[in-house]
Amino acid sequence: MDYILSSLIFIPLLAVLIILCLPKHFTQGIKLVALLATSLQLILSVWLYSAFDASATVQGYQFVQQLNWISLNLQSLGLLQIQYFVGVDGISLSMVLLTGLISVIGIISSWTISKNIKGYFALYLLLVGSVMGCFLALDFFLFYLFFEFMLLPMYFLIGIWGGPRREYAAIKFFIYTLIGSLLILIVMIGLYTSAFDPAATAVRANLAPAGQVVSAEVVAEVQRQVAAGTLTGASIVHTFSIPDMQQAANFIPGSILNILSEKQLWDIPVRYLAFLLLFIGFAIKLPVVPVHTWLPDAHVEAPTPISVLLASLLLKVGGYGLFRIVYPVFPEAAAYYAYFVGLVGVLSIIYGAMCALAMADLKKLIAYSSVSHMGFVLLGLASLTSEGTNGAMYQMFSHGLISAMLFIITGVIYDRSGSRMIDNFRGLAFSMPAFTALVVVAFFASLGLPGFSGFIAELLVLLGAFSSSAVSGMLPRWLAIVATGGLLLGAAYYLWALQRMFFGKHWVHPELKGEPVMTDLTKREYLMLVPLAILVLIFGLFPSLLLNKISPDINYFLQSVLQNR
């Protein structure tokens, strides 16, 4: 199964081509192709999950596929090498599984789309393929390519199929994310001009035969020679490979991002600046207060399935980027700015929750709760403790499941009434009992009730944040204490919304269009909500299911960050 990761990326892209070839009016066929492609993707990702070897003996990436893609000769500066380099480890595994799962749910949710079906499903699959590519890429350029590739489909999906203010929301989404990706681009250029690939350099400098695996001794020899300055200029192969960038020995002496050259700009070390640029770039995607303002608009205007994808997958790309690139490549800056990162994390938790408390629109409430919950990811990561980082990753996975449920729930209400205003509904529990039960599950999972996956994640993060000052010395205790307040606020806005909308005497605002009949869930809606609810429960009761797979690699990640700081 050498090609499993590539199939995960290219199955949806292939389906895009098939859909483009189908006639416009063959809507059932288009939907079926999309469902088939995503189901296949789900099966493969589940298989990948079970086949992934998490025993401590295997470290690093599995199912790796590495091909040379673009080589550019920069003459005296050496060779620029871009690879098609994909692989999976504990950090990406959970995200791949999440992507496989949510894509299918999204397709089911998209079944009722009626406007320009062909274009919709083509863009949807393009988006899903790019997200998958983002989670699997180990070459920075490839990652960046998929990262940018997510923008356009999302832009059109919001801008064409969205709500009344869709154009504004689409542009706002695009501008924010584009600015983020430009910041990432700056650092990407800096990184690849500074870093080299020791194995490929060995081949280019005739220190190792081509076409074979380069031994560790030769790699060390090349690193020594480059550091000593005997191997320079044209024989150096510049690389975008993320694993190569994680080793300080793979930076050219005197280059701007080499830790030893201690370059400064405006009296700040350049590596710290690079860390900040990358951090802001990914923080916009995450999103973090104060660069979160695109998120409520995008969510409110996006159609339900796209909101689901946005909250469950696209936000995770931001967090994943921090795990995959920012922290391992700039460990000393990560340690230096841990306090700052933790602080914006807590700010997001509290500010997001307080905004959610003030919202009259259910979808906006959930959007702000996403901001609040993604703050936990930052807090856990900043703590640089084993509990904290594992919890951050767990939170990404768990929030992916829960937020999908939450957005489907708003979709259910909106489909029936054309409104999402909390004040327009009362006592829905009477007309929609089954729906209410699932809403309770989702709300309680999200506010962190024990037994649900959100509890495990937030507990781990808070444990990490509390122990951080003693274990790694990163965060002061008061941050953890304040963050706990976020849980309290979460309980407040969810319970209040629940009380206002679902309890009391049954009443629906009479001026809503067509006097809506609030019927209970259809089969299609059960098909989306029930599996998610079960998964939220399973991962809440048996956290080891996921943690066993991911924590060896996360602990390894943590070690390498702490060692190199």
Added chain:
Amino acid sequence: MNITAQSLITSLTEILGSFAFLGPELMLALFFLLIVALDLFKSKLIKAALPWVALSGILISLISQIYFLNNNQAKQAKLFFSGLLITDGLALYAGLLFSVAGILTIVLSVLSKQLQLKFSGRGEYYAYILVLLAGLNLMAKSVNLLMLFVALELVSIGSYLLTTAIKRQQDAMESGLKYILYGTLASGVMLYGMSFLYGFGGSLSFLDTAFWANLSRLDSPFFLVIFLLTFAGFLFKIAAAPFHFWAPDVYEGAPTPIVAFFATAPKIAGFVVIIRFLLQIKNNLATTLQDDVMLLVGGISLLSLVIGNFTALWQSRARRLLAYSSVAHAGFLLAALAALATNSIEAVLFYLSVLLFMNFGIFLLVQVFEERLQIFDIKGLAGQGKTYPLLGVLAIIILISLTGLPPTAGFTSKLLLFTNIWQNYSATGNQLLLTLLLVGLLLTGVAFFYYIRIPYFLFFKRNLNPEKKVVLGREDIVLAFISFPLLLFFFQPAWLTELIRQVVLYSK
């Protein structure tokens, strides 16, 4: 002066031998005469054949350029016509780009409805294009101030005439007049600067080391004034701020194929001349003066970037928007050249090559929308993407490339350019370069904001008065052909960079 018979004979043989290097230009001149002669006949058949005659002329000149490029013996820089002109990799590669631009101009002209109508001087139109191409080739080959001026004037006069090719149009006349006024002013200022250069340098050839050694003795502010005066002419051609005022008006008034040509070919020629000058400055001028030149080029680049990008934001007509975006592109290219480093030439040539396809693509779109669909401003594009999906998708590819986002060659060219600036910054630690890099990158975000308005209207807005669908067979195919390299050079940039690398190796 005493000229002995012997030296007269040697220089005559040299001049005769020099004609061998002038193949492409001679071909163009020959076909120019042919078209003028054929235009005298009244037969409709001959009139209809004129574009194809011009096209074959350019093709023949292109073949001779390729022959020079492939000929191993020719792979060295050679001065000819007693040091007036040079044939080297830079000139030949530029010639290649001019020919491609010429071919695309003719193709666009054939597709243009406006130009199919009968108007007086239709033959002249095609003849002027050939003259313009010859002038551009000469400009890229000039290494002598006087020769450069003559070539530049040839290009300018051809440009003025082509701007007003369709004489019945009111705004064409206005823009033509503006162009002439600005153009002659720029030429005059340049000539003034050149006279100083000649006076202080003691030579007309700017490959002469003595020329630069003499100039090195000048005081810094005085040299800068001379430098700026001379560069005014080149900056005018590449539409860099503050010499860009002609661009929006000319872009609005001139026939679309000609605008596409102006946005590309003279820009390439201007950059070739600028590269030649900056390389000499780098190699031969006193270092204190070099720093001043860097500052000046960097400043002009910054100004172009800011003015181009921010003014483009407020434009409601595609042509004016593209004019300002072309100013911004000049800014990007100058940013790479501000380091005065040899290694930037490759990145600049790559960018220019990609720009060629992007410009012709976008102006073909403009032409299709204006002439076939009667849409003149961006708001009118509303909903057309749904009616013409292929056109819409190709428009997105071209605009994404103009912005510089993956997966298009526009991204690769920006990546190479920024990489180059970054490298020169890490090598020299010059803060100016860092500023240029950061400003350039952030303005890419601004650029995106105005480019995206076109797909935004194409796809998001509803078409309020849907009309009958026009069949666009040929336009679609040509547009697909023009957009194809934009994807190709993203996935296989090495094919282009290898060629450029070899070419740069024997440039002066």
